[in-house]
Amino acid sequence: MSKVMINENEVDIVIGALNPDLTSFMEEWRPVFSRFHLIIVKDPDLKEELKIPEGFNVHVYTKADIDKIAGSTSTSLLFSGYSCRYFGYLVSKRKFIVSIDDDCVPAKDDMGNLIDAVSQHVQNLETPATPFFFNTLYDPYRKGADFVRGYPFSLRSGVTCALSCGLWLNLADYDAPTQALKPTERNSRYVDAVLTVPVKAMMPVSGINIGFNRELVGPALLPALKLEQEGKVRWETVEDLWCGMCVKVVSDHMGIGVKTGLPYVWRNERGDAVASLKKEWEGVKLMEDIVPFFQSLRFSEAAVTAEECVIELAAAVKESLGPSNPVFERAAEAMVQWVKLWKVVKT
Amino acid sequence: MSKVMINENEVDIVIGALNPDLTSFMEEWRPVFSRFHLIIVKDPDLKEELKIPEGFNVHVYTKADIDKIAGSTSTSLLFSGYSCRYFGYLVSKRKFIVSIDDDCVPAKDDMGNLIDAVSQHVQNLETPATPFFFNTLYDPYRKGADFVRGYPFSLRSGVTCALSCGLWLNLADYDAPTQALKPTERNSRYVDAVLTVPVKAMMPVSGINIGFNRELVGPALLPALKLEQEGKVRWETVEDLWCGMCVKVVSDHMGIGVKTGLPYVWRNERGDAVASLKKEWEGVKLMEDIVPFFQSLRFSEAAVTAEECVIELAAAVKESLGPSNPVFERAAEAMVQWVKLWKVVKT
Numbered sequence: 001m002s003k004v005m006i007n008e009n010e011v012d013i014v015i016g017a018l019n020p021d022l023t024s025f026m027e028e029w030r031p032v033f034s035r036f037h038l039i040i041v042k043d044p045d046l047k048e049e050l051k052i053p054e055g056f057n058v059h060v061y062t063k064a065d066i067d068k069i070a071g072s073t074s075t076s077l078l079f080s081g082y083s084c085r086y087f088g089y090l091v092s093k094r095k096f097i098v099s100i101d102d103d104c105v106p107a108k109d110d111m112g113n114l115i116d117a118v119s120q121h122v123q124n125l126e127t128p129a130t131p132f133f134f135n136t137l138y139d140p141y142r143k144g145a146d147f148v149r150g151y152p153f154s155l156r157s158g159v160t161c162a163l164s165c166g167l168w169l170n171l172a173d174y175d176a177p178t179q180a181l182k183p184t185e186r187n188s189r190y191v192d193a194v195l196t197v198p199v200k201a202m203m204p205v206s207g208i209n210i211g212f213n214r215e216l217v218g219p220a221l222l223p224a225l226k227l228e229q230e231g232k233v234r235w236e237t238v239e240d241l242w243c244g245m246c247v248k249v250v251s252d253h254m255g256i257g258v259k260t261g262l263p264y265v266w267r268n269e270r271g272d273a274v275a276s277l278k279k280e281w282e283g284v285k286l287m288e289d290i291v292p293f294f295q296s297l298r299f300s301e302a303a304v305t306a307e308e309c310v311i312e313l314a315a316a317v318k319e320s321l322g323p324s325n326p327v328f329e330r331a332a333e334a335m336v337q338w339v340k341l342w343k344v345v346k347t
Numbered sequence: 348m349s350k351v352m353i354n355e356n357e358v359d360i361v362i363g364a365l366n367p368d369l370t371s372f373m374e375e376w377r378p379v380f381s382r383f384h385l386i387i388v389k390d391p392d393l394k395e396e397l398k399i400p401e402g403f404n405v406h407v408y409t410k411a412d413i414d415k416i417a418g419s420t421s422t423s424l425l426f427s428g429y430s431c432r433y434f435g436y437l438v439s440k441r442k443f444i445v446s447i448d449d450d451c452v453p454a455k456d457d458m459g460n461l462i463d464a465v466s467q468h469v470q471n472l473e474t475p476a477t478p479f480f481f482n483t484l485y486d487p488y489r490k491g492a493d494f495v496r497g498y499p500f501s502l503r504s505g506v507t508c509a510l511s512c513g514l515w516l517n518l519a520d521y522d523a524p525t526q527a528l529k530p531t532e533r534n535s536r537y538v539d540a541v542l543t544v545p546v547k548a549m550m551p552v553s554g555i556n557i558g559f560n561r562e563l564v565g566p567a568l569l570p571a572l573k574l575e576q577e578g579k580v581r582w583e584t585v586e587d588l589w590c591g592m593c594v595k596v597v598s599d600h601m602g603i604g605v606k607t608g609l610p611y612v613w614r615n616e617r618g619d620a621v622a623s624l625k626k627e628w629e630g631v632k633l634m635e636d637i638v639p640f641f642q643s644l645r646f647s648e649a650a651v652t653a654e655e656c657v658i659e660l661a662a663a664v665k666e667s668l669g670p671s672n673p674v675f676e677r678a679a680e681a682m683v684q685w686v687k688l689w690k691v692v693k694t
Contacts, residue, residue: 136607152635187491190539191539287500
């Protein structure tokens with residue numbers, strides 16, 4: 001990839017704080033984060049005071065801010081647990097957002113160099129995506145790569161990239177059953193590639209390590225699907241999977257792209273997979289209904305912006321999935337509320 | 348990936364010989380090829396005697412064999428140049444075929460180990476493909492990998508893999524314009540991944556380094572699209588791109604998968620990109636019509652086998668593309684002839 005000059009003023013790093021002491025997290029990320037503006041959103045369920053080391057350009061949002069902006073209790077409930085980060089997406093005024101879980105630290109590449117995950121996400125977002133034809137040599141815009149023989153010239157300019165999904169070394173983002181079956185398995189394979197996920201192909205987007213173009217698809221990165229027994233470890237949640245399905249179908253409809261691959265982050269242990277097993281089954285079962293729904297979804301031509309797409313999507317969720325499970329009905333309502341909130345904050 | 352036990356009796360290695368002296372090619376591949384049965388098909392345009400070193404289990408086919416089996420001159424013309432390898436596909440009686448261009452030698456991985464491209468292709472073909480949902484951690488069946496959180500359990504058994512597309516270190520498979528613009532560019536990036544190309548996503552399949560399940564999709568790997576000025580270097584041909592589009596749409600319809608990524612081969616220089624530029628434009632221009640045609644193609648439910656799909660496909664090519672360019676009309680005819688030939692040889 002040709003090295004992209006990054007304008008720091010276009011980037012917000014959003015961190016959802018589920019743990020009060022961010023000292024070691026922030027210190028590990030200091031070489032990367034110190035150039036950028038940070039938005040830290042404290043999980044409203046967290047009682048203790050946040051500990052944040054000095055020397056960062058940071059804005060902290062707490063339950064008081066959420067209540068003030070989101071208003072009613074039912075709306076502000078959207079922002080608990082892992083979903084607190086979405087409040088950061090809402091209040092950001094910048095073009096790009098990069099969000100990384102607070103149990104992840106910078107990874108190293110195969111040469112032992114610290115990976116600047118923020119710059120890689122921004123590079124992914126600044127260079128075009130190619131969702132309409134697959135390039136077997138991965139990202140054609142990367143230095144040393146190109147389009148392979150047979151790639152239509154008319155598609156080589158690509159389209160705007162909406163979302164960049166990064167990966168995880170050490171503890172991969174498995175569900176509780178998989179993690180419980182393979183308690184000692186750690187991901188050590190560094191795959192040096194970024195690729196565009198083809199149009200119409202669906203994928204499980206993890207919220208652990210992502211970047212996106214907020215101006216283009218911000219309204220589609222939304223907190224909506226909350227499990228009855230949602231917990232404070234990733235494998236007890238599906239909010240990011242739902243959000244990922246939303247942003248992928250919206251991007252497909254808008255003719256823009258989603259990339260996956262680099263950057264990696266180093267993900268540390270958190271939670272007990274075996275203990276989570278009971279809770280997890282609800283989310284696992286929901287995916288069996290969610291995936292076919294999103295795969296068959298079609299938007300009207302009238303839906304042009306991400307907001308408009310989300311409103312159509314919410315109606316479809318309510319109609320098609322709502323009757324089977326109240327969790328979907330609540331998700332549809334949350335999506336409508338989210339777009340309302342987005343419009344209020346943005347105007 | 349869990350190491351697959353390979354049954355050598357199920358594999359044919361097919362080499363199209365465009366150059367008479369295969370000595371160094373075969374010697375470089377000896378550690379890999381010597382376990383397997385080889386089918387070498389001599390380009391019927393090649394006048395010189397083939398030079399093949401001793402110590403291989405090899406069956407050589409020449410113009411005399413092609414004429415005997417393919418009969419009429421018009422049919423046997425299908426098998427000239429790079430397309431001579433298809434004759435090997437036709438006469439093989441084995442489950443898997445691996446085919447590698449005669450200007451490629453074994454590559455080394457990042458640790459400096461010789462890559463056994465044949466075993467990797469067979470592993471790709473023996474383990475399931477996952478075309479219906481994208482796994483962000485690449486091949487979930489590989490050792491140390493799995494399905495990521497959110498991947499529907501109902502899709503985790505995957506489907507049969509039909510085609511395995513390998514890649515190229517040193518000289519990547521660019522078209523003549525790209526190669527001419529970047530004369531010194533060499534591919535040195537070893538991406539340690541195999542992934543399934545999602546259903547409905549189209550790709551440029553290169554014939555340089557592939558493996559496939561002959562029993563399942565053999566009839567769809569066919570010689571059909573021949574340029575007026577087709578030459579003896581890859582970037583003067585499109586036969587493999589056409590064949591790749593055919594096998595991808597057929598696999599999609601049959602509910603089986605196509606993988607890309609590992610194994611790499613080391614591709615040596617051949618040909619002069621600048622000299623090829625004039626010829627190449629015809630192929631480049633054709634792709635602009637070919638891609639939308641294949642992207643919108645739908646088979647009838649009556650087409651169940653690869654043979655039946657190819658016959659339907661040939662009719663669609665004749666009808667939709669034929670009027671725009673006689674090269675497509677000839678391709679449609681060649682596809683029908685190929686299936687006839689396939690049936691004769693197989694019964």
